[in-house]
Amino acid sequence: MLMIKNISYKYIAYLFSCAIFFILTSCEEDLTKAGGKQSKNFPSQIINNANIIQRDSGFVTLRAKAPIIEKYELIDSPYTVARKGIDIQFFDKKKPKVPGTIKAKYAKFFDYKQFYEARGNVRITTNEGQKFAMQSVFWDQRKKQIYTHDTVYVTLEDGSTLISNHGMRAKDDFSEYVFLQNSGDFTTTKLSESKK
Numbered sequence: 001m002l003m004i005k006n007i008s009y010k011y012i013a014y015l016f017s018c019a020i021f022f023i024l025t026s027c028e029e030d031l032t033k034a035g036g037k038q039s040k041n042f043p044s045q046i047i048n049n050a051n052i053i054q055r056d057s058g059f060v061t062l063r064a065k066a067p068i069i070e071k072y073e074l075i076d077s078p079y080t081v082a083r084k085g086i087d088i089q090f091f092d093k094k095k096p097k098v099p100g101t102i103k104a105k106y107a108k109f110f111d112y113k114q115f116y117e118a119r120g121n122v123r124i125t126t127n128e129g130q131k132f133a134m135q136s137v138f139w140d141q142r143k144k145q146i147y148t149h150d151t152v153y154v155t156l157e158d159g160s161t162l163i164s165n166h167g168m169r170a171k172d173d174f175s176e177y178v179f180l181q182n183s184g185d186f187t188t189t190k191l192s193e194s195k196k
Helices: 002-036 188-195
Strands: 045-056 059-072 079-082 086-092 095-104 106-110 115-125 131-140 145-148 152-155 161-164 168-171 177-179 182-185
Antiparallel strands (some): 059 079, 115 131, 131 145, 145 168
8 A cells, every 4th residue: 555655656756746747848849939920120220310321433322310210120022211300402513502302201211122201391492493292202223213103382583483283203413303283383485495
């Protein structure tokens, strides 16, 4: 009888230790599974009061200022975002002293696609003095094309205005642009010059 009690206590102790082992290993597996599902979409770099200057062969091509810029690099499609607005000056070698500007309340740049978007009270001024106002604009840097589907208000150098109700497409230097369903006011001298 004494031998049966010793065996049963040993057996119970053995079963108890096995149960603890399986409980601990199953918890570890759950932790690794939960860790694999954690979001990696958090900024890897944060720049406060950003003042960025981009140069090409010593020539300043771009100056950008933003209250905060966040870079998301730990995901499949890395991007950079300026959630509190951005103010960009871009320079052309033909007119290096007169920059064009882009201002927006929000901007995002997709690194691999080389694709930009700007939203919220977007204002673009070319170095020729043309002013564009819209709510959003997209720039495909690879195709060198800018486009929007929003209503675009354009003020030309002479004060003439154009309104494009359904967006526009343009070369990224604004040397050519196409408006969709547009309207505006022109002086008669401007119309007669275009007929010549």
